[in-house]
Amino acid sequence: MNRNVKVFLAVEFIFFLVFIVMLSNVYSLINISFNIIFFLMTLLILSNLSEFLNFESSTSTSISLPVLIPAMTLINPLWITVIAFIGTSEIIVGQKKIPWYKFMFNRCMLGIAAGSAALIFKFSLGNITSNIIISLFFSAVVYFIINSSLVYAVIYLSGEKQKISYRVFWSELFKSIFVSYFLGLILYFSYVEFGKLFFLLVIILIYIGRDIFFSRIQLLNSFTQVIESFLKVIDSKDHYTEGHCERVANYTRLLCEIVNIKQNRKEKIVNMAKIHDIGKIYVDDNILKSNELLTKEEFEEMKKHSQYGYELLKDIDMLNDDLEIILYHHEFYNGEGYPKGLKGKEIPFGSRILNISDSFDVMTTGRSYKKALNKEETISEFKRCSGEQFDPDLVEKIIYLIESGELDSSFKKS
Numbered sequence: 001m002n003r004n005v006k007v008f009l010a011v012e013f014i015f016f017l018v019f020i021v022m023l024s025n026v027y028s029l030i031n032i033s034f035n036i037i038f039f040l041m042t043l044l045i046l047s048n049l050s051e052f053l054n055f056e057s058s059t060s061t062s063i064s065l066p067v068l069i070p071a072m073t074l075i076n077p078l079w080i081t082v083i084a085f086i087g088t089s090e091i092i093v094g095q096k097k098i099p100w101y102k103f104m105f106n107r108c109m110l111g112i113a114a115g116s117a118a119l120i121f122k123f124s125l126g127n128i129t130s131n132i133i134i135s136l137f138f139s140a141v142v143y144f145i146i147n148s149s150l151v152y153a154v155i156y157l158s159g160e161k162q163k164i165s166y167r168v169f170w171s172e173l174f175k176s177i178f179v180s181y182f183l184g185l186i187l188y189f190s191y192v193e194f195g196k197l198f199f200l201l202v203i204i205l206i207y208i209g210r211d212i213f214f215s216r217i218q219l220l221n222s223f224t225q226v227i228e229s230f231l232k233v234i235d236s237k238d239h240y241t242e243g244h245c246e247r248v249a250n251y252t253r254l255l256c257e258i259v260n261i262k263q264n265r266k267e268k269i270v271n272m273a274k275i276h277d278i279g280k281i282y283v284d285d286n287i288l289k290s291n292e293l294l295t296k297e298e299f300e301e302m303k304k305h306s307q308y309g310y311e312l313l314k315d316i317d318m319l320n321d322d323l324e325i326i327l328y329h330h331e332f333y334n335g336e337g338y339p340k341g342l343k344g345k346e347i348p349f350g351s352r353i354l355n356i357s358d359s360f361d362v363m364t365t366g367r368s369y370k371k372a373l374n375k376e377e378t379i380s381e382f383k384r385c386s387g388e389q390f391d392p393d394l395v396e397k398i399i400y401l402i403e404s405g406e407l408d409s410s411f412k413k414s
């Protein structure tokens with residue numbers, strides 16, 4: 001830990017004490033209601049549950065606001081600060097060792113953020129709006145701004161700032177605000193309308209749902225990392241197509257965006273684009289690295305890569321619904337492609353898009369036996385093959401993208 005971070009942590013701790021003293025001039029800790037004990041225990045149990053159940057723990061920060069939202073409407077800001085400070089402590093020790101200064105930093109940060117959020121709630125209700133829901137939104141925003149700014153400040157001071165970009169920081173911040181606020185409102189209404197037992201039931205459901213969701217995301221991320229490692233192997237085998245899959249995925253994303261398909265369908269097609277040539281790892285190096293135009297036999301072997309890719313991945317449950325996109329990415333609209341000779345709309349939509357983005361990359365990067373095409377040549381090549389190799393509707397889209405200048409950097413590269 002460098003000197004700047006030490007000073008920052010000391011200042012934060014002093015600020016926390018001053019904050020408590022200031023709040024205690026206005027609010028009291030003397031009356032301990034059942035609500036205080038209830039929310040404190042709920043938060044304490046939740047903060048330790050992930051450790052106890054051996055889940056990845058990011059729980060104390062992510063679930064503390066939703067629990068504190070209903071608490072803020074019932075308990076004074078001084079108690080909210082204390083509840084956030086104590087309630088988010090991971091008291092089950094032994095499995096994960098957190099240095100004491102990190103422990104204190106997190107506690108003080110959550111205390112200050114929660115106390116300030118509760119103050120904003122009290123102030124805005126009556127002064128700015130008479131609506132509880134809107135006041136709670138203000139408090140959620142304040143909570144996350146304080147929380148995220150302090151975390152960001154420590155990362156910055158510790159010299160790890162290159163690891164986090166402003167864009168990621170703000171998008172994460174907004175996502176957290178809205179998700180936590182939404183969950184907080186659900187908990188608020190559960191508590192107010194149906195009582196404590198129902199409130200606890202909803203927390204358990206949110207908790208389980210959240211962990212299932214995160215473990216799925218984690219699984220997808222690790223899977224993508226494995227696939228991307230495969231791609232590096234393909235790239236290293238075939239220097240002419242270096243970066244090919246990544247570029248094709250980018251073009252595919254642009255095409256998906258202008259044909260206006262649903263977000264999750266778009267992600268599936270783009271993911272398939274990233275790995276569309278994975279079957280090339282089975283193709284002989286001499287064919288893959290050949291600088292000459294391929295012979296008929298060599299080309300027949302090369303053509304098998306879409307089938308190889310499909311076979312390689314078909315046993316992976318998470319992917320097998322989308323693998324046809326890879327299998328048919330060299331089918332032609334007029335039925336003269338491979339491996340099956342599918343025609344027109346028989347070819348999956350994702351494969352028709354992929355065929356265009358794949359060909360666009362080949363046209364603009366060129367090969368040893370074929371020079372890269374410029375903008376005009378690429379447009380006329382797409383027009384020439386429209387309805388033959390390519391889906392005419394999608395040809396219009398790629399031409400639109402080329403003419404609008406969206407793909408200009410691809411031409412400069414060539």
Ligand SMILES: [Fe+2]
Pocket residue numbers: 276277305306329330358
């Ligand atoms: Fe291919």
Ligand SMILES: [Fe+2]
Pocket residue numbers: 244248276277358
């Ligand atoms: Fe390709």
